[in-house]
Amino acid sequence: MSYDDDHEHHGSPWGPHDWSHGAPHNSWAPIIVSLGIGVFLFGFASTFAMNETMDNTIYSAGSLPIVLVGFAIILSGFLIWWRQDISFEGHYEPKSSGVPFKNIDIRKVGIWVFLMSEMMVFSTLFSTYIRYRIGTESCQAILDNHSTFSNGVPFTPGDACWIPASYFIAGSHSESWTISLGGFGLPDTLVPGAINTFALIISSFTVVMALQTAKREDLDADERSRKVRNYLAATLVLATLFLTLKMIEWFIGFNIGPFHAPSLMEDGYTIHNTAYPFAGSGHGEEHLTANLRLSASTFYVATGTHGAHVFGGMVALSYMTFKAHKGGYSPSNAVSIEYFGLYWHFVDLVWVLVFPAFYLY
Amino acid sequence: MSHTIFGKDAYNMNFAMLMILTVIEVGAVAASVQEIITSQMIIFVLVSIGIVKFLGIAFIFMHLRMEEDSNILTMTALFPVFFIGIMIAVIALTSPASPDSLPAWCRFW
Numbered sequence: 083m084s085y086d087d088d089h090e091h092h093g094s095p096w097g098p099h100d101w102s103h104g105a106p107h108n109s110w111a112p113i114i115v116s117l118g119i120g121v122f123l124f125g126f127a128s129t130f131a132m133n134e135t136m137d138n139t140i141y142s143a144g145s146l147p148i149v150l151v152g153f154a155i156i157l158s159g160f161l162i163w164w165r166q167d168i169s170f171e172g173h174y175e176p177k178s179s180g181v182p183f184k185n186i187d188i189r190k191v192g193i194w195v196f197l198m199s200e201m202m203v204f205s206t207l208f209s210t211y212i213r214y215r216i217g218t219e220s221c222q223a224i225l226d227n228h229s230t231f232s233n234g235v236p237f238t239p240g241d242a243c244w245i246p247a248s249y250f251i252a253g254s255h256s257e258s259w260t261i262s263l264g265g266f267g268l269p270d271t272l273v274p275g276a277i278n279t280f281a282l283i284i285s286s287f288t289v290v291m292a293l294q295t296a297k298r299e300d301l302d303a304d305e306r307s308r309k310v311r312n313y314l315a316a317t318l319v320l321a322t323l324f325l326t327l328k329m330i331e332w333f334i335g336f337n338i339g340p341f342h343a344p345s346l347m348e349d350g351y352t353i354h355n356t357a358y359p360f361a362g363s364g365h366g367e368e369h370l371t372a373n374l375r376l377s378a379s380t381f382y383v384a385t386g387t388h389g390a391h392v393f394g395g396m397v398a399l400s401y402m403t404f405k406a407h408k409g410g411y412s413p414s415n416a417v418s419i420e421y422f423g424l425y426w427h428f429v430d431l432v433w434v435l436v437f438p439a440f441y442l443y
Numbered sequence: 444m445s446h447t448i449f450g451k452d453a454y455n456m457n458f459a460m461l462m463i464l465t466v467i468e469v470g471a472v473a474a475s476v477q478e479i480i481t482s483q484m485i486i487f488v489l490v491s492i493g494i495v496k497f498l499g500i501a502f503i504f505m506h507l508r509m510e511e512d513s514n515i516l517t518m519t520a521l522f523p524v525f526f527i528g529i530m531i532a533v534i535a536l537t538s539p540a541s542p543d544s545l546p547a548w549c550r551f552w
Contacts, residue, residue: 183519186512194516198523205527209534217537252472268473276469283465286504287458294454420506427504434496438489442472 109166115159122152138354175417193421197428200391204432207384211439214380218244221372225362229370239371240356247381250349251275251331251441271343274327274336275441279433281327285320286430288313289423292406296416303409310419311406317426318399321392328389332382353379381440388436391429398422446509457503464492 125148131140178188219231221243229237237243246253252272268276292313298306330336335345350358355374362369402422405411411419446453468489475485502508507517 182515186515190512190516191519194519198520201523202526205523205530206534209530212531213534213537253476268469269476272469272472276465279465279469280462283458283461286461286500287454290454290504424505427500430504431497431500434493434500438468438493442468443486443489 109163111159111163111166113159114162115156118152118155118157118159120152121155122149125149125152187417189417189421190424193424197424200428203387204384204435207387208435208439211380211384214376215244215246218242218376220244220246221360221370222362225360225365225368225370229368237370240373242373242376243360243370244377245351245358245360245372245374246377246443247346247351247440248443250346250351269343270341271331272441273341273343274331275437278324278327279437281320281324282430282433285317285324286423286427288317288320289419289426292317293416293419293423296411296419297413299413303412307406307409307411310411311403314399314403314406314419318396318403321396321399324392325389325396328385350374351378351381353382385436385440388429388432391432395422395426395429398425448503453503453509457499460499461496464496468492 125145128145129142129149131142132138133140175187175189178184178186178191183191224231224237224243231237250271252269252275292310295301295306295309295313301309331346333345333347335343335348346352351374353375355378358372358374360370360372399422402419448456471480471485471488471492474480475482480488501520507513507520510516
């Protein structure tokens with residue numbers, strides 16, 4: 083595409099532009115956003131801290147201004163980014179000029195680099211999970227061993243041991259077994275997580291269908307816009323369903339007809355619970371008074387970080403659905419949907435790992 | 444450009460595969476809870492299905508195969524694997540008590 087030949091580009095107060103000479107799309111925006119995120123996280127970490135005995139959260143309003151300043155810097159970075167790109171509406175794709183990405187769309191490379199940094203974020207969460215899962219004795223094993231750790235030390239009430247979230251979600255803990263799959267009983271507590279898995283997979287499919295439709299030149303503009311809007315709206319609805327079910331699973335629980343499940347909070351699976359009466363299986367009245375903070379915080383941080391990414395995708399989807407409704411997508415600027423799709427598939431990809439690791443096993 | 448697998452649209456085929464594998468995944472857990480299959484078997488099933496679903500999404504939906512720039516983008520996607528390997532070796536497989544021995548300047552308390 084020879085967009086450079088057709089358009090005049092002038093110096094802009096919003097950032098250094100040199101598109102007319104074939105240079106990459108330089109921008110200060112990523113550096114400003116990174117700085118903002120750094121300030122925001124610094125302030126956020128200082129706003130919430132644990133007390134001396136590590137059993138409660140202390141809220142400190144003194145750091146709130148830092149949080150707000152960080153948030154303002156992030157917003158200004160996004161504003162600059164948006165202002166720089168908005169005039170092109172995705173029709174112009176600058177190419178990368180350096181090895182090894184020569185002649186690849188530079189925004190595509192940028193998205194992939196961003197996704198890889200995201201991969202590192204989730205890898206830290208999985209590393210933490212693996213480390214604690216392997217390194218902390220399971221409460222069931224201790225109970226089976228007559229309230230004794232494997233090294234022979236007796237278990238004292240309040241000691242930490244591992245109860246996976248799957249014990250509450252997909253394990254024998256559930257009293258409600260109304261769903262039958264070919265003779266197999268399926269706990270009701272697993273239903274939200276299972277539906278969410280299907281919802282994310284379907285939403286990945288609707289995004290690729292939106293992209294495929296936006297690239298179709300055989301459709302007239304109105305029909306294409308309507309179909310793209312519908313696919314993106316379907317994705318948004320599925321994402322909303324995902325977060326709604328997540329809230330139900332964590333905080334609310336459900337009691338619909340024959341289906342009943344308490345929330346994880348109601349079950350006592352919280353990051354503050356240091357005295358959970360773990361009865362396990364096959365032990366009659368015996369139980370351990372276990373400290374759940376380790377396993378619960380690992381679960382909530384990992385799945386919560388994933389949920390935050392879903393929410394971020396919903397914000398972008400809202401804008402894109404509105405843009406599609408206004409007829410903003412055509413075969414020449416459909417790559418915007420592709421780039422969002424890469425992010426969304428990544429969110430789905432992470433869930434593919436989170437679901438079995440945290441919900442099923 | 445539309446791609447095919449066994450003569451069918453690649454997106455549709457991948458979508459169908461992901462849905463079927465998820466049904467198998469959930470069914471396997473139900474079988475595990477009923478003690479029809481062992482805990483070792485369920486780990487094997489979940490890991491195997493997880494890898495196949497992961498590759499299906501990355502290769503088909505994220506276009507790491509079948510596009511002109513797929514190879515270099517696949518290399519980009521693999522780049523963090525080195526660091527993830529280090530992280531798993533150094534963090535995930537170490538003793539949970541390790542942070543207790545860190546010097547004070549590494550800790551918040």
